[in-house]
Amino acid sequence: MRYLLASLLAVGLFTAPVATAPVATAASRPAAKTNSQWLANQLGPDGTLRNPLGGVLPDHGLMVDTLYALHASGDAALAAPVVSYLERHASDYFTWDGLVPGQGFENIIVGGATAKLLVAAEIAGRDPRNFGGHDLVAETLGTIRRSGPDRGRVSDYAKTPDLADYVSNNANMFGQALGVIGLAGVGANDQLAIDTMLTQQCSEGYFRIFFGYVPTDETGDHVTPNGSRLSTCDEGKAFGQSSPDGDATGLALSAMLAAREAGAANLDTPISRTVAWLTANQSAGGGWGGGVGTEAPNTNSTGLIVQALTDAGGADTQVAKGIDYLLSAQATDADAGTALAGHVGAIAYDPASYQAARTNGIVGIDTWIRASAQASLALSGVGFHDLTQGDLPTGPPPPGGGKKPPKPPPPPPPPVSGKAGTPAPPPGPGDRVMVTPPVSAATPGSATPAGRLGRYLAGTLVDGDHVEVTEQGRTYTDYETTADVVLALRTLGEQPQAAVRASRFLLHEDSVAAYANGVPYEKAPAAYAEPLAKLRIVAGFLDEDVHPVVGALDADLAALRGSDGRYTDTGEFGDAGDSVRRHTWAMLAATAGSESTEDSVAALLDSRCADGTFPARLGTGSCETGDLAATAAAVEALNGKRSRPATVSLRGDTPPGNAAPADWTPGRADAVARAALALTDATDATGLVRAGRAVDVVASAGVAAGRQSAGLDVSATARGLAALLRADGGLADLTTSAQAAPGIAGRSWTSAERSPVVPAVRLPLVAAADPREPAPAAQDGTSGPATWQLIGLIALGSLLAAGIGFGARRLHSRIKGVPTA
Incomplete structure (x- = not known):
């Protein structure tokens, strides 16, 4: 049952995350604003988006993607209902509490969703340490495993040992990269998380999407009970674990750039290798594909990669072709009189889908929303780190392929007032x-x-x-x-x-x-x-x-x-x-x-x-x-x-x-x-x-x-x-x-x-356990989840997967018939 539920939850971490780009053409920024208006029109009055898989929970992950896009285009007011809803329902997204409320499942944390919500709070200008009563910075730091086989990973985990047996760690490179971006946004680079992310870059320069484990004769707490350890990207090739993934590579590039901006060192070489691989793998039409199941060029992957390349600089030609590709899939005023007349600004999954929709109309609105939210960030011309800092572009794009001029030095602090050392009130009580x-x-x-x-x-x-x-x-x-x-x-x-x-x-x-x-x-x-x-x-x-x-x-x-x-x-x-x-x-x-x-x-x-x-x-x-x-x-x-x-x-x-x-x-x-x-x-x-x-x-x-x-x-x-x-x-x-x-x-x-x-510690305290030993099975009379609750979790697992939103596009490509290779 644990693994069935885990497989359902894992789907939610397969999506291409949000894309941003700090440099855009003069034509692309207005295109982003019309896209934002269309996205805002798709929101419910309370800021929600319907979950395409049904159920009572909205599509939280896609709502966050939309929040990113609206802020990037300078339309933060349009995102206000989304922000308000997420503040009130944060635990429905980054914990399991929304599946079975009031039963203790708020103690199961979804690592990727936690990191994604941290970035959302920063972009929305909210206090990430008190977002809806949750310290998302501390929560994200808590998802990074400090020991054991998953050391360094942004992970799914249970805060209480009685729930640990129901969680498998299905967090992937998207969650890892978003965790690095979110922590960089508050100036809290976590070197262990950064180093672990870098192990997932293959020598060719790309990143894989899934963490992999390989057999080992080594001993120690980094070895799983079945004798495996976390592999690097290159080590996983022999086991079929390391297929190139454009989405993961683009987001990892954004994460490295954010970490470097926040002071992390020794990232120039992996950044250069990533840029080289991405520029060499652009399609003739200007787009990029993702990974397994989404290899064909599409606007989601292209938006994400264009954002990263423009932020890195030095790829002006590829960026311009990528933006042209995105614009070729967007409905405009020229579509008056077609079936897209009421959808100006919307962006299709690819240009072919846009052309088909001009005649047949939009099929699968959630796919268009997802593509629009992620592609639009590249058109807005703002990178992830700048978004978290509220540093939005104004005026025409700067020259130099996205290279930002150095920030001026901060002004000197004002002098201490001349009253330093003046007497304190006389000792003892007084009427002050x-x-x-x-x-x-x-x-x-x-x-x-x-x-x-x-x-x-x-x-x-x-x-x-x-x-x-x-x-x-x-x-x-x-x-x-x-x-x-x-x-x-x-x-x-x-x-x-x-x-x-x-x-x-x-x-x-x-x-x-x-x-x-x-x-x-x-x-x-x-x-x-x-x-x-x-x-x-x-x-x-x-x-x-x-x-x-x-x-x-x-x-x-x-x-x-x-x-x-x-x-x-x-x-x-x-x-x-x-x-x-x-x-x-x-x-x-x-x-x-x-x-x-x-x-x-x-x-x-x-x-x-x-x-x-x-x-x-x-x-x-x-x-x-x-x-x-x-x-x-x-x-x-x-x-x-x-x-x-x-x-x-x-x-x-x-x-x-907890120890x-x-x-x-x-x-x-x-x-x-x-x-x-x-x-x-x-x-x-x-x-x-x-x-x-x-x-x-x-x-x-x-x-x-x-x-x-x-x-x-x-x-x-x-x-x-x-x-x-x-x-x-x-x-x-x-x-x-x-x-x-x-x-x-x-x-x-x-x-x-x-x-x-x-x-130093976080209650409840537990005795240190040997990670090589399997967790004990629950005994009769324990206070663990009831059978009906687990059945409900399985039934609702797919809904949470879509709600996380990190991999829903790949799931939707199969359900909704979105063209994929």
């Missing part, structure tokens, strides 16, 4: 009022809840880089709230310029002295652990060189740690208590600085309460239950690891897995799991924490941060808190608004882009 800046430093940002909150927070920064308050008629700099605003903006992924400016203000030596050393109130040298820790984490997010500051912060914080792993403030106005909050901030900063935290972890674990929660203060003796805020902070700290400096991004270069690191004690793993469960138990069905009937915003957001840092879904919390935002994007006050950021974003700051500390 926030100063409203005369001019907001916020940029428009996104229209999402995270964007609205980010715009509000950035708008509170005086001079664009700090928060001020008044107390008893005097104005002070509120360094603590400024730091909280910076970390909130990082968590939200919004207002990056404001976050950088405020970070630079905080890291000015005079600001450090005022915030972390108590100047001018302390009369002797002093140092405070929590401010030092926050400053260290703020510094860790910056791209610019702040090594001297970082080194000083690391040294000052280490000086406050005792032999028992606890941190003690010095000075008259330091925190004389032993709060878990301060301890966890210091642990996280030490982790960012590669300091050992073993003693600090032990001190934290020794303070656990009987129910797995943590008290507000360390070492308070035995306790039955603890404090929610302290428990959430403890989960983040216990589950933190340092991200690698060379690839600081999102989650470092290795996403969290505890080898250097963890059993008690640490158990503490993370039990505390996260306790946090879950503290929320209601809407993901919120309540005080009576009222929502406790700060507690809800803190709990969400702790749970998400352990890999648990907090999208319900994000939706619930988003509904509480005021018209200006804020909440009750600035402090509450900043602390609400994890809840609104649906993630901890440890999951934010370029975080210096990233999650």
Whole structure:
């Protein structure tokens, strides 16, 4: 049953993906716009496209293709219904949840669909880390296998072991390439995924579509239970696994170009080999074919390849012939009086199909939609990476065969305002009022809840880089709230310029002295652990060189740690208590600085309460239950690891897995799991924490941060808190608004882009399994899928295949009679 279902699902990954081209002729861009208008007319009122195989699910994959095309032609408004629908129904597409809702199948992830949706979110200008409540960047990173026979592949997989036996990895080169493109779009190149993609290029220069396995005498976790290992393209030739595929080659070229643009090295040679193979294999009529079953020239494959060649540059003649081929299959005003009179802009699968439709009309509308969406991207003249960056072409095509002029250097950052080092409010409580800046430093940002909150927070920064308050008629700099605003903006992924400016203000030596050393109130040298820790984490997010500051912060914080792993403030106005909050901030900063935290972890674990929660203060003796805020902070700290400096991004270069690191004690793993469960138990069905009937915003957001840092879904919390935002994007006050950021974003700051500390594990934790051993069969009485559910999955598998949309064209060529070789 597993393999029958897998074969049905595999069909969904065989399609030619979307094509784009950054260079086009003056005639082709208007052709793309008329095509977009035709595509928009095919959408339902809710932005859906009917699945040609029937069923309740729409054709999600083709909807994404259409979204790409509409944005590429500059008609983003026409794509708005598609974007809205995908945001509301994302899990129906990249998981199995849409097949049998509410039965746990959201834990089965379809690798290619996840990557394709990540690219869609980027192109649509949405936050890819909070698209419909899903962190698609983290989800895509999670599909890349880090060990085992599929190491390096963007893969289909189950997040929970009870479902693993129902999934076969049918992801192919399209999903791999889209994963590389999507991660490059957020500046998070994954070298393992790139390297694995390159193994699928044959020495002739083409890429194959399917990953293949060959027999081996080798041993290790890279070997399958039946004694095979993943082959390179050349190794697969002897086994009939490595037929040329134009679609895979074109998309792989786009992926290599995107990765190179995002900073990946050593791609010039494979790019050149790919361009050479493609230019040598163009048909006399100007088109290209795909792979097995679609070898004859067609507009889908041609659009994809033209996009890649124009992006690469140096193939002007071939590109011009390819565009002419695409235009020869498009209905125009000249078709008035023919059966295509009502379909101006539509593009047929090939010129012969267009000519036949002038007399007989369109047969198989979904085939025309698919061809139009993919071919039109080449006509628009925009490449995948540019699309993900919102960099659309304007005016006539640039000369030089698509070679883009070098980007001008970024302007120098504005200077830190002269108020760095001005006094903080006097120690102790006080009646403080926030100063409203005369001019907001916020940029428009996104229209999402995270964007609205980010715009509000950035708008509170005086001079664009700090928060001020008044107390008893005097104005002070509120360094603590400024730091909280910076970390909130990082968590939200919004207002990056404001976050950088405020970070630079905080890291000015005079600001450090005022915030972390108590100047001018302390009369002797002093140092405070929590401010030092926050400053260290703020510094860790910056791209610019702040090594001297970082080194000083690391040294000052280490000086406050005792032999028992606890941190003690010095000075008259330091925190004389032993709060878990301060301890966890210091642990996280030490982790960012590669300091050992073993003693600090032990001190934290020794303070656990009987129910797995943590008290507000360390070492308070035995306790039955603890404090929610302290428990959430403890989960983040216990589950933190340092991200690698060379690839600081999102989650470092290795996403969290379900196995505890080898250097963890059993008690640490158990503490993370039990505390996260306790946090879950503290929320209601809407993901919120309540005080009576009222929502406790700060507690809800803190709990969400702790749970998400352990890999648990907090999208319900994000939706619930988003509904509480005021018209200006804020909440009750600035402090509450900043602390609400994890809840609104649906993630901890440890999951934010370029975080210096990233999650180490993702719940549920499982014991490491030997991949050479077959998975145990489900026993009677287990909670696995019921028989009726599996029957339903088989019946609906073909519908999901069409919905994924990566290979539906080849399936449709057989069902709908589309001409193929």
